[in-house]
Each structure stands twice: as structure tokens, then as C-alpha cells.
Amino acid sequence: MTLAFDAPHIERVVGSLSRKMLINGEWVDSASGETFETVNPATEEVLASVAKGGAEDADRAVRAARTAFEDGSAWRTMPHGQRGKIIHKLGDLVLENLEEFALLESLDNGKPYAVAKAADVPLTADMFHYMSGWATKITGRTMPVSAWDPNAYLTFSLKEPTGVAAQIIPWNFPLLMAAWKVAPALAAGCTVVLKPAEQTPLSALLLGELALQAGLPPGVLNIVTGFGDAGAALASHPDVDKVAFTGSTEVGKEIVKAAAGNLKKVTLELGGKSPNVVYADADIEKAIAGSAHAIFFNQGECCVAGSRLYVEESVYDQVVEGVAARAAEIKVGNGLDATTEMGPLVSQEQFDRVTGYIDSGRSDGAGIHGGTRVGDKGYFVAPTVLAGAREDMKAVQEEIFGPVVAAMPFRSEDEIIPVANNTNYGLGAGVFTKDVGKAYRTAKRLRAGTVWVNTWNVFDATLPFGGYKESGWGREMGEDVFHNYTETKTVITDLS
Ligand code: NAP
Ligand code: MG
Secondary structure (H helix, E strand, O other): OOEOOOHHHHHHHHHOOOOOEEEOOEEEOOOOOOEEEEEEOOOOEEEEEEEOEOHHHHHHHHHHHHHHHOOOOHHHHOOHHHHHHHHHHHHHHHHHOHHHHHHHHHHHHOOOHHHHHHHHHHHHHHHHHHHHHHOOOOOOOEOOOOOOOOOOEEEEEEEEEOOEEEEEOOOOOHHHHHHHHHHHHHHHOOEEEEEOOOOOOHHHHHHHHHHHHHOOOOOOEEEOOEOHHHHHHHHHOOOOOEEEEEOOHHHHHHHHHHHHHHOOEEEEEOOOOOEEEEOOOOOHHHHHHHHHHHHHHHHHOOOOOOOEEEEEHHHHHHHHHHHHHHHHHOOEOOOOEOOOOEOOOOOHHHHHHHHHHHHHHHHOOOEEEOOOEOOOOOOOEOOEEEEOOOOOOHHHHOOOOOOEEEEEEEOOHHHHHHHHOOOOOOOEEEEEOOOHHHHHHHHHHOOOOEEEEOOOOOOOOOOOEOOOHHHEEOOEOOHHHHHHHEEEEEEEEEOO
16 A cells, blocks of 8 residues: 555644644643544544543633624724635635645545545635635615605614634534634634534644634634533533534534523534435436445545435436446545545444444345445445335435445336435435436425535535535525624614
């Protein structure tokens, strides 16, 4: 195996990171003095120990964020153009550290270095660059009154930052999820406490260092590394105005309950079980490549993974065999190997979970392509197709969050729509066909926040993203994200 990096280089990049938390512009230990270890999922070896933040640290970070948000603070009085420049500079610094970030993402999460370098890190920079422009473009409106003399009053709205935002993120795109959360919150003028996932804290620490370099005032961005209890302390904290969460539907429901104490605003990006509908009139080669990408990209650890593959009867065998053939040729290995296409799953827990679903598919009678462990060290699972699956199987109903797709045939457009929509989730969906009318009819009838037509996994800072049903509340990215981080104030002036 040819690794792209030698051990001393890895040691230098990981070793140069702070192992502390960022609170009020300073790197500090946890109040308890405790640390926890983060593991490289390709080798099962410890990468680094970082501070284990708990409720007391969450409280310290919230107090710093509150002080930074107070009337008259450096952040609240800063010209919006200057705010935008700092956010833009942070995007530049992310690009200047492209290779370090890609290395940290690969080591901590397992994903291929080449993928992180081509996708995660540039998209992170783009998010800061795109959102920096909004800092000067979030505006209210003037609205003439309807029931009163329109000349008697001057009436307008202001858009003001919501306040202190707690942002709790998962491990599948550690850096990019931080950017999706932090960039718009800063553009809106909020202050932030970010809690990265316990499995992948490292890239957030580098982002914190760069945020200070970019010129963010102390306390505007705080980072508390730790476990779920730190997240829970933020979600229930009485001085947090808004909580934004990405992760499991189960924890999302806990967040809603915890937020009820002070009725903080809540947005949620939760799980999915995205249907992928392939019609017989599709470009079949494109449909096979797209369907494989839909489920196998990022080890299948994608909330929008196309995990239910519905194929029109007449091309079912051809498409399923094509996806299985692609699965068999995907090179699984250490993310630092230049030829690797798929890395390990993020943790032992995720490995057990995913292989458990493969076993359930097997015992429920699905035909298995792949389905094995790869190697005997690291959390590697072969890309897997469960052929001839049925709607009542656990592996078809529940989110797996791994490289496992269940394939089922269908006969007609009218038959497949209710089946595709028969899920508690509604995050992503896709359709492959060359018939434009059928493509748009299907796109309109699928109940999901994003529908891809003849493609999958295209994301952009301009495009709103979020879920119907139990896939969440609210939208991230684009202009829509500012509903999450602004309050509308209406001002009514008597002109007499
Ligand atoms: P998770 O528990 O929902 O974790 C997401 C984030 O929430 C992490 O930062 C986590 O901290 C934190 N957290 C955990 N319990 C919390 C609580 N009670 N209050 C506030 N924050 C809390 O997800 P997971 O356990 O890592 O993964 C489990 C499953 O979730 C996956 O198999 C997958 O199905 C789904 N998932 C979905 C997404 C998505 O993008 N929608 C992403 C990741 C996972 P810790 O890291 O310390 O637990
Ligand atoms: Mg790790």
C-alpha cells in the first residue's frame, strides 16, 4: 500500500493542532481536566487526545458567546462589510490549508484524502466565501399598511441576528458541516458555540485557529469538544437563543425536548432513507453510475444516501447487476492510499451497526452482493447490494448510514410514487429518466427536500437543503438559511 504521507508528516500536522477548546478567543482545558482520544478508523490507532468538554465548559462557552453578542460589543458594532471580509478571509485561509484539512479529515473520519481535497475542503471554503457576501445583504422591507391611511405611518421591518447559536454537528463531513453551520450564523451576526462529534474533533480545531487569524473577535466562535452530554447542556442552556443540529432523528427529538425550557429556536437536519427511482427509459449507463454514487459516496455515510433503489421491471436485472459490478470494483482501503475510492466506516460502533443491517437483510432473504468485512484491521465494509429486497425488511425501512443499498423492482410511475414516499423520512430523492415530463412529474410527487434528476450528491452554497417529515426542520444554505439565524422586527412610526 503506497501511502501519500509518511509518519513524520502526519505527526507534524496532527501535532501542531491545539488539543484544547476555544472559549472567548483562548485555548483552554476542560473544567474537569479530562481528555478523550480520537481514533484513526483505518488503523484503529489513537490519533490524538483532546479536551473533554462537559456542562461546565458548555456554560463557559455560552457566557463568552453572550458577552460577545451584547449591545455595543466589537461584533455588534462592526460594519457589516468588515464582518463579511473576516468571513471571506476565513474562506481564503481554509484554501491555504487545503492539504492539512484533507489530511485531518482522512485520518479522523476515514474518508479518502483525495475526496476530502477535491470536495469537502473546497466546498467549505466556498461556503465561507458565498456567505460572506450575505453579511451586507440581509435586509428588511418597507410595507405599506393595509387597514390604515398609508400616509399616516412609516412601517418597515428589520432583520436582526437571533443571538447565541449552539451548533451540534456529526462526523460524516466534519469540516463541511461546521461550515454549513458557522458561516451563515456569522454572516447574520450571531455568536456561536460549536460542538463537533466525538469521533472527529480535529478539523474543527484547525478551523478555530484560522477563525482567530481571520480576525473574529474573542467569543464570537467558541468550540467545545466532547460527547453528547456537552451537546445536551447546550441544547438545554437558558442563555442559548438558537440550536442548530445535524445528526440522528433520535437525538434530534431529544434536542427539541431540551430546547423547550426557554423555547429556543430549533433547526434540525436528520436522517434519511432516500428513494432512487430508475425508469426503463433512462440512460442506463448513467443510471448505474449515478445509483452507485448515490449510495457508495463517502462510505454511504451520507444523510441523503440513495439507499432504496427502485428499478422499473424491464431493466431491473441490468441495473442491479451494473450497480453490483461497480460495487465489486470499488477499491476499499486506507484513505491516504492514492488509489483508494472508499475508506473505512467511522467507528467500531458504526461498523457493528452497518454489518448488523447486512445480516438482517441476509436473514430476511435478500440476495447479497458484497456484504463482507474487508481486511482484519480497521472498520472496512465492502460496498453491498441487497437484491430482491422487500418493503417490510428492516434494512429497507431503517437508515443504515453505510454502503448498503436495497434494490426492488416496480412496474409503473403511479405504482412507485406511493411506495417511494412510504417512509418517515423526506430528505433526498432521485429519478433517472430521459423523459422530461416524467422526470418533473416524479420530482414534484416525491416528498423530499432535495430531488436530483439524472444525478446525485450535487450540493451548492446557493441551494437550500433540508428535510420533509422526520428528516428535520428548516433549511440550510442559500438565502433560506437566514430564517434560522435572524429575527424579524417590525417598526411602526406615527408620522403626524
Ligand atoms: P448522533 O448521536 O445524533 O450525533 C450527532 C451529534 O449530536 C454529535 O455531535 C453528538 O455528540 C451529539 N449528541 C449526542 N447526543 C446528544 C444529546 N442528547 N444532546 C445534544 N447533542 C447530542 O449521531 P451518531 O450517534 O454519531 O450516529 C448515529 C446515527 O445517526 C448514524 O448511524 C446515522 O444513522 C445518523 N447520523 C445522521 C447524520 C446526518 O447527517 N443526518 C449524521 C451522523 C449520523 P457525540 O459525538 O459525542 O455523540
Ligand atoms: Mg476519529
